[in-house]
Amino acid sequence: MVAIATSFSAAAAVAVARRSSPAHLQLVARRRLPFCTAASSSTVPPAAAAGFGWADALRVASEFGVGDESDLSGYFQKVDICNRGMGNKGEFVEFMVEDQVVGYIHKGFTEHLRDFHDVFTIVSGSNGKNSVEHVTLHSSLRTPEDRTIAIGDVIKGLGELIPGIRNELYPVTSSYGMPVYFSLERAAAPYFGIKAYGVHMNGYIEKHGEKSLWIGKRSDVKQTYPGMLDHLVAGGLPYGISCKENIIKECEEEAGIPRSMSTNATSVGAISYMDINGFRYKRDVLFCYDLRLPVDFVPNNEDGEVDSFRLIPVPHAANIIRRTDFFKPNCNLVIIDFLFRHGYINPDCNGYLKLLTSLRSGDCS
Amino acid sequence: MVAIATSFSAAAAVAVARRSSPAHLQLVARRRLPFCTAASSSTVPPAAAAGFGWADALRVASEFGVGDESDLSGYFQKVDICNRGMGNKGEFVEFMVEDQVVGYIHKGFTEHLRDFHDVFTIVSGSNGKNSVEHVTLHSSLRTPEDRTIAIGDVIKGLGELIPGIRNELYPVTSSYGMPVYFSLERAAAPYFGIKAYGVHMNGYIEKHGEKSLWIGKRSDVKQTYPGMLDHLVAGGLPYGISCKENIIKECEEEAGIPRSMSTNATSVGAISYMDINGFRYKRDVLFCYDLRLPVDFVPNNEDGEVDSFRLIPVPHAANIIRRTDFFKPNCNLVIIDFLFRHGYINPDCNGYLKLLTSLRSGDCS
Numbered sequence: 001m002v003a004i005a006t007s008f009s010a011a012a013a014v015a016v017a018r019r020s021s022p023a024h025l026q027l028v029a030r031r032r033l034p035f036c037t038a039a040s041s042s043t044v045p046p047a048a049a050a051g052f053g054w055a056d057a058l059r060v061a062s063e064f065g066v067g068d069e070s071d072l073s074g075y076f077q078k079v080d081i082c083n084r085g086m087g088n089k090g091e092f093v094e095f096m097v098e099d100q101v102v103g104y105i106h107k108g109f110t111e112h113l114r115d116f117h118d119v120f121t122i123v124s125g126s127n128g129k130n131s132v133e134h135v136t137l138h139s140s141l142r143t144p145e146d147r148t149i150a151i152g153d154v155i156k157g158l159g160e161l162i163p164g165i166r167n168e169l170y171p172v173t174s175s176y177g178m179p180v181y182f183s184l185e186r187a188a189a190p191y192f193g194i195k196a197y198g199v200h201m202n203g204y205i206e207k208h209g210e211k212s213l214w215i216g217k218r219s220d221v222k223q224t225y226p227g228m229l230d231h232l233v234a235g236g237l238p239y240g241i242s243c244k245e246n247i248i249k250e251c252e253e254e255a256g257i258p259r260s261m262s263t264n265a266t267s268v269g270a271i272s273y274m275d276i277n278g279f280r281y282k283r284d285v286l287f288c289y290d291l292r293l294p295v296d297f298v299p300n301n302e303d304g305e306v307d308s309f310r311l312i313p314v315p316h317a318a319n320i321i322r323r324t325d326f327f328k329p330n331c332n333l334v335i336i337d338f339l340f341r342h343g344y345i346n347p348d349c350n351g352y353l354k355l356l357t358s359l360r361s362g363d364c365s
Numbered sequence: 366m367v368a369i370a371t372s373f374s375a376a377a378a379v380a381v382a383r384r385s386s387p388a389h390l391q392l393v394a395r396r397r398l399p400f401c402t403a404a405s406s407s408t409v410p411p412a413a414a415a416g417f418g419w420a421d422a423l424r425v426a427s428e429f430g431v432g433d434e435s436d437l438s439g440y441f442q443k444v445d446i447c448n449r450g451m452g453n454k455g456e457f458v459e460f461m462v463e464d465q466v467v468g469y470i471h472k473g474f475t476e477h478l479r480d481f482h483d484v485f486t487i488v489s490g491s492n493g494k495n496s497v498e499h500v501t502l503h504s505s506l507r508t509p510e511d512r513t514i515a516i517g518d519v520i521k522g523l524g525e526l527i528p529g530i531r532n533e534l535y536p537v538t539s540s541y542g543m544p545v546y547f548s549l550e551r552a553a554a555p556y557f558g559i560k561a562y563g564v565h566m567n568g569y570i571e572k573h574g575e576k577s578l579w580i581g582k583r584s585d586v587k588q589t590y591p592g593m594l595d596h597l598v599a600g601g602l603p604y605g606i607s608c609k610e611n612i613i614k615e616c617e618e619e620a621g622i623p624r625s626m627s628t629n630a631t632s633v634g635a636i637s638y639m640d641i642n643g644f645r646y647k648r649d650v651l652f653c654y655d656l657r658l659p660v661d662f663v664p665n666n667e668d669g670e671v672d673s674f675r676l677i678p679v680p681h682a683a684n685i686i687r688r689t690d691f692f693k694p695n696c697n698l699v700i701i702d703f704l705f706r707h708g709y710i711n712p713d714c715n716g717y718l719k720l721l722t723s724l725r726s727g728d729c730s
Binding site: 266 | 540541542607608609631632633634635650652705706707708710711712713715716717718719721722725729730
């Protein structure tokens with residue numbers, strides 16, 4: 001994932017964009033962070049404002065004649081941003097529990113696990129090279145509870161190697177709905193290549209046949225992707241809560257949507273991506289929801305994670321996605337999925353099927 | 366594809382179903398045709414009535430307490446019916462044009478092409494076994510027009526080996542929107558493993574927050590899948606017409622929907638499947654559309670291909686899919702896709718992601 005850094009000047013970027021060929025218009029924010037290597041794998045998105053305001057986003061959104069709306073290249077770029085580093089898959093080994101692959105661990109990261117030999121068993125090959133073949137758990141850790149506690153202690157012991165601890169546990173399974181082998185701190189999931197599940201919801205209204213999306217701007221002090229744009233409601237899926245209950249909970253906390261409305265949130269499918277970045281191998285599956293809201297409803301953030309909301313016509317939101325890096329990266333994909341399902345991207349656009357299938361580039365299981 | 370044969374007794378099947386375990390309730394029609402082998406590869410669905418009536422379908426649809434609606438096994442079975450014979454892929458070789466793979470041809474079928482050596486070049490391996498490696502076109506056939514005419518003549522020459530000629534040309538490409546190398550008779554597409562594209566539309570109404578689907582029953586004298594259930598509108602995508610224009614044309618012909626309404630048909634995604642059956646390798650990609658119709662609209666078939674229509678509450682249509690083989694096989698998939706997008710199948714059902722991704726089991730490109 002990338003974040004737009006404080007040094008970004010929206011006005012300058014728009015100016016650059018205006019000089020560009022319309023067909024390839026793309027506002028690319030200057031990023032403070034280079035593509036992370038193993039050495040910088042502890043990097044997380046900076047706790048800094050995104051450096052653009054609503055005025056910048058709305059101006060880019062409503063400019064006519066900038067690029068061809070059947071040109072999908074801006075969307076492809078957003079999918080690519082969530083699916084980096086596939087060429088480096090060979091640097092990872094399988095993480096197996098009870099003979100099932102539950103994740104992937106970078107060979108370099110396994111070196112940090114060697115000291116914890118009562119928790120992790122590093123299995124090396126017998127081909128004389130002594131290279132790591134896979135990682136598993138010590139046979140003494142038989143119950144989910146034992147594993148959760150032991151691995152939690154390791155993560156504490158690793159300190160700053162795994163930054164941004166959330167104190168939120170994710171279930172570890174081979175695929176969704178299968179037995180949970182143990183639970184793992186959310187921030188550690190990509191270091192173990194665990195699949196993480198989330199619920200993401202587009203909230204929209206329809207008036208005179210035209211749809212508009214409620215878009216949030218994340219708080220400038222939020223730990224991840226501060227100041228960036230977001231769809232209305234989203235959250236990771238912690239252990240022990242159903243998707244439906246989670247979306248209802250997040251609706252209340254993030255947008256002040258009462259249960260009487262949020263119970264109408266409709267599941268509409270799922271997207272997935274795989275992103276390799278240094279030691280981190282993100283394997284995310286997002287369950288997507290739509291909620292059609294009353295035209296006079298105004299969202300109200302209750303947990304301090306959202307700075308403000310704006311109601312934006314769908315074609316304008318599409319322009320922001322195609323032309324800028326203003327949205328939190330994975331939110332782009334959830335809104336692109338919305339654009340497909342609501343006919344804003346249609347089969348007569350060149351690249352339709354390729355873009356559609358790319359929304360499930362990750363292991364969607 | 367399978368068709369329900371004349372010998373099928375709906376009343377008997379319902380009776381069997383009532384004695385079955387509810388969790389595994391599945392009305393399976395007796396089929397006249399066994400799974401086709403190479404020897405019987407010329408078989409097409411029989412021109413015979415399906416042997417059930419609306420009364421049978423509606424009774425099965427509305428039975429309460431039969432099976433658990435979160436049990437997706439009935440849907441998985443319908444996906445499997447469209448994706449048979451994957452284990453036999455090795456019996457096919459690539460069909461290449463201008464160095465691109467455009468299809469797959471059964472090794473047995475290539476023997477029938479050998480006589481046409483001014484049209485097809487059968488390339489054999491140099492490993493001493495003299496086995497066919499791939500098939501390509503004779504180098505003298507340089508233009509799409511030349512190829513279309515030459516291959517059309519071959520298909521006529523093959524006679525009953527390719528039955529059910531439709532006199533409808535399909536474009537042959539490596540993937541949708543790419544250059545068209547030539548055009549091919551629709552009925553011949555599976556014998557050359559050409560990808561075939563179609564447009565399929567669910568027409569629905571919404572009243573008091575409840576959605577109902579308009580379901581058609583195919584004419585008893587239709588060449589393919591006579592008497593079976595169908596969604597409102599569908600058609601193959603012939604050469605030289607856009608998806609949108611095609612859906613508007615089919616809306617008019619199949620359901621009497623005027624352009625003023627059908628122009629609101631919304632593209633919502635695509636499904637794909639691959640089905641190997643003897644010499645035939647179907648590789649279909651269906652562009653899916655939704656059309657919300659006025660509550661008082663009544664469809665009216667204009668081309669004689671549909672016997673009658675019924676408006677069926679979505680949960681009842683879902684029951685018919687889960688519990689019977691009454692729908693034309695690929696229509697099941699298009700309606701299952703509708704069930705996902707409209708929240709009738711939700712992430713808290715066991716197998717959600719597996720079923721969702723199985724809707725694109727084929728090469729969706």
